[in-house]
Amino acid sequence: MIKKVKQALENGEGCRVYGVLDVQRVAGNFHISVHGLNIYVAQMIFGGATHVNVSHMIHDLSFGPKYPGIHNPLDGTVRILHETSGTFKYYIKIVPTEYRYISKEVIPTNQFSVSEYFSPMTEYDRTWPAVYFLYDLSPITVTIKEERRSFLHFITRLCAVLGGTFALTGLGIEYDMHVGCLGEPEY
Numbered sequence: 001m002i003k004k005v006k007q008a009l010e011n012g013e014g015c016r017v018y019g020v021l022d023v024q025r026v027a028g029n030f031h032i033s034v035h036g037l038n039i040y041v042a043q044m045i046f047g048g049a050t051h052v053n054v055s056h057m058i059h060d061l062s063f064g065p066k067y068p069g070i071h072n073p074l075d076g077t078v079r080i081l082h083e084t085s086g087t088f089k090y091y092i093k094i095v096p097t098e099y100r101y102i103s104k105e106v107i108p109t110n111q112f113s114v115s116e117y118f119s120p121m122t123e124y125d126r127t128w129p130a131v132y133f134l135y136d137l138s139p140i141t142v143t144i145k146e147e148r149r150s151f152l153h154f155i156t157r158l159c160a161v162l163g164g165t166f167a168l169t170g171l172g173i174e175y176d177m178h179v180g181c182l183g184e185p186e187y
Helices: 002-008 038-045 151-170
Strands: 028-033 056-057 077-079 085-098 106-120 130-137 142-143
Touching: 002 130
Parallel strands: 085 130, 085 142
Antiparallel strands: 028 130, 056 077, 085 106
16 A cells, blocks of 8 residues: 555645535634654655645635625635645634525625645654644624615715716816906005
8 A cells, every 4th residue: 555655646646635524613623634644654655744745725615605705715725835845824714604685595604814824844843744724713793785775875876976977077167267356456
């Protein structure tokens, strides 16, 4: 088995990880690494921790169902390592979100923001490289709702546009103003 894995690594093959995790609504983490292997086997396959390549591409990472207009900041993230190895850490702040459709249907989901940190391996490190996702939940819930605007709102916006157009076209007209004095100035 070790020979097959080493041959796959030499051919540039890697792992494809996908799935769904159910977690409690408390801070935590999940990570992808090789330190779950027997250290002896990992040493035979990779020749040491500094030779483990944790390059990765995140196609899709979300914390709940998607809703119209959502942007998940890690989707499409690519991190390629060439001559070094190390540990990636993604610090994720999750914000509980309710999306309310016009039809009154409510989707409970989450949005998140992320910051990342890379720590390169040195020959003195005693850990193995990994990709960590450390998350924390916000105590505040955001509600996004679809709604129709009233006809009065439409009329108000229309009047604002027409008034602005009239004001801008009126700027080109010159006015002649005459200022008159009562009497002549004294010297």
